[in-house]
Amino acid sequence: MFFGGNVPMEGVLNALAMEPFITGAKPHARAAEITEVSPDATLLPPGVTADLTYELDGRHSHLAYGPEWTLVAMRRRAGAATVCVCATSGDLAEEVLAAAVGTARTGVPGESAVPVGFWHVQGCGGAGVRAPRTMDLPPWQAIRGNYPRSAVTALDTLMAARPEDITGRLILLHGPAGTGKTTAVRALAHEWRDWCQVDNVLDPEVLFADPGYLTSVVLGEERADKRKWRLLILEDCDELVGADAKRDSGQALSRLLNLTDGLLGQGLDILVCLTTNENVARLHPAVVRPGRCLAEIEVCPLPRDEAATWLGTENGADIGAEGATLAELYRLRAAV
Known part of the structure; x- marks a missing residue:
């Protein structure tokens, strides 16, 4: 292996770690992507110290050698890391990897901890990227008193919904800014955590304009529990669902409707939750037509x-x- 002066140090550590795998001395490799790493996690099996370390902008990477294994751990921004182990046997590689990954755990999740995925598009016409995070989300009963009586009954029904209650595939929360729509959506993710995987789309204006991105989000990633429904959260979608959306957004509105009530959504257990500051009277009629919405709720200011x-x-x-x-x-x- 040859290294030029412009090779990043992470690349050097990776190359050194892969050398025994490439030569066949340690022909079994196992790797893990970790999205939430405790700052004090060693990413090493207990009792093991790193042989080589490298730090850049607070991100630590290291290489460690064992009797019959080699491990490289690369920390990235936003608390993520990659750990890769090469070993003389597959069982040993899995054992060492599990011991290293176990140090990254931040403890047993509390009752309010809910896994949420965050989607964003990567590159022009590229596939979507999903970044999972565990978030502390409020139960509905803890925030129920923050909403006007005119909305509470409908929100109660929505929070209590289960798969057998699903009729429409669209959830629409509308009302002025500052009324708590996002907090209600967070509570919904908490209440549905047992039967629904929740994903937040960070760039909804791109999602329905890019067929490739939409396909990757709709099909999603491989999940351990494929029996779960999926809830896609799209916030502040005023332009997408407004009365002039068909004229201004081209195919974007059509793809949204197709996902919730068309061929695209057939056979997929997917719900879409939209929030908008628009008044319901200014929304496109196709969005709020009977049968399309599981819930259409106005979250208005509290009366005096x-x-x-x-x-x-x-x-x-x-x-x-x-x-x-x-x-x-x-x-x-x-x-x-």
Whole structure:
């Protein structure tokens, strides 16, 4: 192997780790991608120390040699890492890898811990990339009091839904900014965690404009439990579902409708949750037609009397006649 002066140090460590695999001295390789690594995780089997280490911008990479194995661990940004082991047998490679990966665990997830995938497109016309994370999400009962009575009943029904209750494939939460739509979606992910895999699409404006990206997200990645439904969350989709969406967005709206009620969505247990600040009267009629939506819920500001109760004031002197959004109430509470 030859290395030029411009070869990154991670590449040097990788090459050294792969040398016994390439030569056949350690012909069995196993690797793992870890998306959430504890900052103090060694990524080494217990009792093992690294033989070579390299640090760049706070990211540590290292190489370690054992009697019949070689391990390389590469930390990346955002707390992710790759660990690869070469060994004289497959069982030994798996044993060493499991011991190293075990050090990355951040502990037993709590009741509010929910795995969520974050999708984004990579490159022009490229496939989507999914980055899984475990998030601490609120149960519905913990935040139920933050929503107006006009929305609570519908939200109660949505939170309690199970696969046998699914009729439409679209969930639409609409209302002014600051009313708690995103928090409601987070609670939904918590309430559905047992039967539904939740994915958040970070670039929804690209998703339905790029068939390749849409295909990769819809088909998803291989999952251990294929019996689970999938929920795609698309936030702030005003342009996609507005009354002029068909004219302005071209095929984007058609692909959305096809996913929720067409050939694309047939045979796929997929639900789509959209949030928008648009008034329902300004939404495209095809989006809200009967039978398409599992739920269409307006999340509006709390009326003045409910807002006063939430704030704990008797007369709501600080609240306007039109009521207050949840964001405004938190701001008023902080100012007290």
